Amino acid sequence: MNQLEKHTILNHNDYLSTLNDPQREAVLHGEGPLMIIAGAGSGKTRVLTYRIAHLIENGVDPFRILSLTFTNKASGEMRHRIEGAVGTEARNIWMGTFHSVFAKILRIEARYLGYTSDFSIYDTDDSKSLLRSIIKEYNLDDKIYKANVVFNRISGAKNRLVSADDYINNAAIQADDEAAKMKEIGRLYKTYATRCFQANAMDFDDLLFNTNVLFRDFPDVLYKYQHKFQHVMVDEFQDTNVSQYLITRKLSAVHRNICVVGDDAQSIYAFRGANIENILNFEKDFPDVRTIKLEQNYRSTGTIVNAANSVIARNKSQLKKETFTANEEGSLIDVLKAGSDNEEGRLVATAIFEEKMQKALRNENFAILYRTNAQSRSFEEALRKLGIKYRIIGGQSFYQRKEIKDLLAYLRFTVNQRDEEAFKRIINLPKRGIGDSTVAKIAVAASENDLPIWDVVANIGNYASGRTITPIDQFATLIKSFKILVEEGKDAYEVAAHIAKASGILRELYEDKTVEGLSRYENVQELLNGIKEFVDNPESEDKTLSAFLQSVSLLTNADEPDDNNDNDRVTMMTIHSAKGLEFRNVFIVGLEEDLFPSQMMLESRQDLEEERRLFYVAITRAEKRLSFSYAESRYQWGRLKMCEPSRFLLEVDPRYLNASRILHGPERDSSPSPLSSARNLTQRKSTEYKPASSMAPHVPSDGFVPTDTFDLAEGDKVEHLKFGFGEVTKIEVNGSDRKATVKFDLVGEKTLLLSFAKLRVLK
């Protein structure tokens, strides 16, 4: 069963009977604003789905329903389920992410903003590359003005609806950046925005920013959509930012049928401007809102729900709500302790292997969740060695691969000859002897003369002389020949297949006989297959290249196309992209200080609380079984670094942790290959997994050791790495599960699990 089939397709008659009372009340709620703020797994998304089905069954035209979700995948699943209830009419719902839905509206209304409907969408790489060239053109110090940092500043401004001019004219807004010695952000922002506009391109933030401008400056356009959308629904409402909220509020101002669902405890995008205030503002903006509470969790075992509650209760800023479950208690949470990151990979992979065998599970029942994408490597290697298939959501996804971006850049430039980033990517690809400085000169000439880049390229004789003219002329002729195909009305596949050949991309990859070359060649083939599928799909009304580009430009990393025949894979992804999803068994890995909570999030209480919400999101993805893991050392920037268990491990009520199963790896990182160990499970178990109590003491130089390696008694004075000095007031032993209650001078009483709390006894 995959994620999709797991949810039985809605049956026309019986779906109301599968809801509890408050859920049914929400589904049947008639006109007027509705808000559901409720804990994880309580059926918010289910309510939204059934509500849409119910509206359609009662005569609401699907074209007049707008439903905003977090990933395209989530909206695909929703649509699929609604289709089961109401039939193909479900395809007409305006459903998708904020970005995809508003890109669609912006294409229709592009002319109001001075764009053509073929505008390109710059991804983050394009944006940063453009900024890098501007920073260079201005001769700014790129150690202070890092493209990444500048990009984030501009993005932050856009998400607060601050335009470049607003920025330049407002000293208060600039204060932060000036304090960071970045006085030039305003000028960079302004030039960046101008260059994007000249390139007929919008970046991700512009899709929201420009939608706001469109609705602010063109009341008749707003009027049209306000009247069109009779019902507006928003899932994951806690993560909408100001700009998204404003759009939804305006769109629902006429009919006032707005239904938002979310969970403040799962708000994890404050760094992108998401604002819990939205939830509070909603009640002000819609004083007649009907608020419905959902308190029963249907997803997870009692242990998992209680563990999650014990963690989130530590956050000061949260709305009061209770979650309980009628599901079984389930097994305790395992804690896997590894000597190194490689060993952590092996422990997790072997645990998956064993659980699969013992319970006859499938790969897709498992998910490994980490804080940062870079952590995937050790798990990938270990899973591969055990022959367990996996899929990485995010990271180097298909559409991020170089050869795919190269061909897409050709396609983009064919459709929009003002696209500066696409131009830079392809002008010398395959190599034509056109150097970076020539490319920079072309960009500057275009910018100085306020011309689209294409006008300079197509008339290069007017702007340059010498050797470079011939290859640029040839390039211009090539692009013109591609444009003719589009103008003749050829479909996306015909044009793209021709471009792949005529540009020389396919030939170059074909001639590269290395393994990487071959796989790149296959990737390009795969992209062409995808375009063919798009063209042949009866659901694609518009089969032009431009329509295809629109459909792929907003695929987020979480929206990787599933490999049809091979869905049975372990899922690996960051916690951020796991939002809204659920898996039978979940491993939360890398639970170490500075990694999770991330070092960057330790500076303020707000940041730490956001990080804790992220931990809460991770825990609540699990249905039946949850495991934590951490490594005692890992390489970072080429140096071996000792790591300390995450404070979050200590924050989970120890009642829910399976201390007797704190699984240790071998003392040193010299275990046999996991493949051979998998064949000898029983034998390996006795050598590799040692219960905590039988571990030989390993005393690091700082004197802090897991306390179960020596005797500790009530009355002992101890020092803890995080909590400081304290006195042991109680010791509890339950099998090999040992806990100590310590009264700390600074932070008060804490109950610690002795197998991983690192204490030093003061004699």
Ligand SMILES: Nc1ncnc2c1ncn2[C@@H]1O[C@H](COP(=O)(O)OP(=O)(O)OP(=O)(O)O)[C@@H](O)[C@H]1O
């Ligand atoms: N009344 C119900 N009876 C049986 N199963 C239910 C019921 N309500 C929800 N579920 C199931 O519980 C699980 C969680 O539901 P859902 O994903 O809608 O929760 P959610 O509140 O959106 O969670 P999250 O906050 O993580 O997004 C799903 O598998 C869903 O099908």
Ligand SMILES: [Mg+2]
């Ligand atoms: Mg949900």
